[in-house]
Amino acid sequence: xxxxxxxDNHIIAVNxxxxxxxxxxxxxxxPLGEFVKDYIKKxxxxxxxxFLGVVHRLDRPVSGVILFARTSKALSRLNELFRSKQVQKTxxxxxxxxxKPTKDILxxxxxxxxxxxxxxxxxxxxxxxxxxxxxxxxIKSLDxxxxxxxxxxxxxxxxxxVQLSKIGSFIKGDVKYGADxxxxxASIHLHARKIEFIHP
Numbered sequence: 588x589x590x591x592x593x594x595d596n597h598i599i600a601v602n603x604x605x606x607x608x609x610x611x612x613x614x615x616x617x618p619l620g621e622f623v624k625d626y627i628k629k630x631x632x633x634x635x636x637x638f639l640g641v642v643h644r645l646d647r648p649v650s651g652v653i654l655f656a657r658t659s660k661a662l663s664r665l666n667e668l669f670r671s672k673q674v675q676k677t678x679x680x681x682x683x684x685x686x687k688p689t690k691d692i693l694x695x696x697x698x699x700x701x702x703x704x705x706x707x708x709x710x711x712x713x714x715x716x717x718x719x720x721x722x723x724x725x726i727k728s729l730d731x732x733x734x735x736x737x738x739x740x741x742x743x744x745x746x747x748x749v750q751l752s753k754i755g756s757f758i759k760g761d762v763k764y765g766a767d768x769x770x771x772x773a774s775i776h777l778h779a780r781k782i783e784f785i786h787p
Contacts, residue, residue: 695718708750
């Protein structure tokens with residue numbers, strides 16, 4: 588069942604489940620965008636093809652808000668907002684190890700391994716790396732896990748996952764970056780909670 592968070596004539600925002608893929612991949616699974624198109628077609632009784640522009644992505648095991656453009660003009664304007672870094676995303680992450688300090692700005696240099704679909708974080712600039720920056724703060728601690736609010740400043744491959752892992756605070760369920768076991772539904776405890784931007 589599709590959970591629509593917001594919609595108007597220009598954009599639609601939905602809550603992505605951890606199992607959803609945003610765009611087609613080698614698995615052949617039906618992408619989230621196709622379900623959104625089905626919803627628009629039915630909700631607004633639209634004949635023929637429905638335009639839907641993919642503005643940004645979330646990794647498959649990540650949940651949270653995904654924004655789509657309903658017109659080509661909205662897609663163009665949103666792409667420009669992302670390109671010029673006028674969009675702020677807020678994530679919540681549940682981590683095993685409490686970070687020290689409990690509030691900080693992280694700057695690393697990330698290199699992506701295309702074959703393994705994995706990134707590595709370095710403390711200094713190396714050949715083929717891209718500068719990656721985020722800020723985090725501790726929101727709440729329980730006996731075994733800790734909730735962080737994370738604001739990425741850049742949008743690199745697996746950025747939050749690899750940067751938190753680099754400081755020893757890997758995300759619950761994220762075996763690719765240090766967790767000792769997966770979650771039952773193959774998700775990781777990383778949720779895109781909020782996205783802020785100027786409406787196109």
